[in-house]
Amino acid sequence: MDVLVKLLHELGSNQYHDEQYIGGMIMPRLGIGLDCCVIPLRFGGLSLLQTTDFFYPLIDDPYMMGKIACANVLSDLYAVGVTECDNMLMLLGVSSKFTEKERDTVIPLMIHGFKDSAEEAGTSITGGQTVLNPWCLIGGVATTVCQQNEFIMPDNAVPGDVLVLTKPLGTQVACNAHQWLEQRNDKWNRIKLIVSEDEVEKAYHDAMFNMARLNRTASQLMHTFNSHGATDVTGFGILGHAANLAKQQRNEVNFVIHNLPCIAKMSAIAKACGNMFGLLQGTSAETSGGLLICLPREQAAKYCAEIKKVEGNQAWIIGIVEAGSRTARIIDKPRVIEVQTLEDGTVQSVPPTTTPRRTIKPNVEQQKPMLPEIQNQPNNNLQQQHPQTQQVTNIIHSVQQQQVMQQAPSVALLTPVTMHDQVQQVIVQDPQQYQHHQQMQQFQNHHQ
The missing domain is CATH 3.30.1330.10 (PurM-like, N-terminal domain)
Structure with a gap:
């Protein structure tokens, strides 16, 4: 860059x-x-x-x-x-x-x-x-x-803002891994012990449909929820684009990234390949990636809930804006959030498949008692985290609780699950939210 x-x-x-x-x-x-x-x-x-x-x-x-x-x-x-x-x-x-x-x-x-x-x-x-x-x-x-x-000039971020990302990372890794699978070369031999052929094919198709998805809804909601600026994540990687955006700010701020939503299994492949991609370092090139948006902290929950309501796809809080010198960085050992496209065509974080879950009927009275349980769920690693990691974790927990309260009348809630030492809650999607599924169907019909 x-x-x-x-x-x-x-x-x-x-x-x-x-x-x-x-x-x-x-x-x-x-x-x-x-x-x-x-x-x-x-x-x-x-x-x-x-x-x-x-x-x-x-x-x-x-x-x-x-x-x-x-x-x-x-x-x-x-x-x-x-x-x-x-x-x-x-x-x-x-x-x-x-x-x-x-x-x-x-x-x-x-x-x-x-x-x-x-x-x-x-x-x-x-x-x-x-x-x-x-x-x-x-x-x-x-x-x-x-x-x-x-239009929204990308220069108004202030300390206390939250960074939101609207598409997962890892498209470069997914496309390369798929090519290695087809070629059966030495690089495939290096990663085949940690990822199956089906997982590579799934990640490749997830990446393809993520890249083809328009950022139009994400852009519309920037106005609704008072965005302070944004950029799209492409060839310079998440860190490169965050740094470029930080340089343009009128206020003296830094962007600090704590979470990296990645297409499922791509972080494992990236680790196995050393620093070939730089996925966990934020330098892996993306193609037609999501928007990286600066939002007021109090608006982040509403933004994430609304984009999920409109198009069914999840957005992630990945960091914070703090006072600084117009730079961007990723913390040591950022939290990786595994992401995949579900059967209904929506893009969501992946809950651990080994974690038992129980479905709660979508009843407000039944859901209300669960909120304190989520709030007080123990996390043994939190006390060991860097203060800034603790800060962004608190922000995320706050956002999640607001999302539950906003969506309680219309969605079913699953029991909280722990992923990468972070309390998360998994929302069952409205079956009518099929925008992405329709795009996949259009593609399939085209090739029949």
Whole structure:
């Protein structure tokens, strides 16, 4: 990341801090170094927001690759709270190494996937550029014109804020492990004793559908719950993007990450491979990852509950904002939260399968007595934790209890389970929340 920022310095990487006086208003200007540019226009207090991105295919399925590429481009707009994209252009590199049959099969599927994702986002593709290239690539440009209240400048974090992540980490590890499985190479021999073939296949498909999922809902809720700024997690990894966001803050703050939600089994693979990926160090590259959002502490519970209610997918509190010098770090021995896609298509933390659980009927009177039990559940490791770890643990417990109280009338509650020395509670999903499942079904129907 430092090398890239240095290379872009001459283009004005510090122009983000500038403000422009246009049309009788002082307008912020966001440029190189963050997710998209925000350029004030000379017409009625409007701003032009624009971003571009492209990359090489990282999965086997060309249709899903098109969806992932489109979702990845749009995430840069979503990261600043923009939910409506006016126009998209598609960038496509057709590999000169394709046979005619490969080209006529792969390229239309990639285009179809990109188009379907754009339509899901409520926008359309009106042009672009296609070239013959030694390597296949796909990406695009997303553009919109907004009033000032339609986007959220990513610079208002304050001490006491909470960091929320809306998609799990580990996509790079999952895609590489799947490739090793197919090739049956030495790297597969290194990890096959700690992960099964079925687990690698499951993680690969979980990663694929996570990457294809739009961050649009997460972006909409940033306005509802008074976000102080956000970024999307992609090529620099969770720590790289957190550090980049911290540098842009008006206040002198640090971002401290305590929890790492990861696709199930990916942390074990990362450990077995040494520092090849840097997953637990926060440097593993992600593709079309989630939004890393700064939220007021009192709003975090409501945000996590609402995103779960709207799309069925879990979001995680992963850290805190404290007074500092605009840096980001991950604590020693961060807590890893295993995550997978469940049968109903929703993305959730994985409860330990060996922990006995009992279902409680969704009755408010039956649920109320359980709240003190959750609050007082012993955790033998808490006294040994660093004070900051204790602080973020207390925040998480507070959020969980608020979520239970908010959701009590409509969901069934399972008994508390302990995962990685942390008290968690598992919520049974509303069977009508099938947005992600429908996306999977659409993909399956497409290939039948």
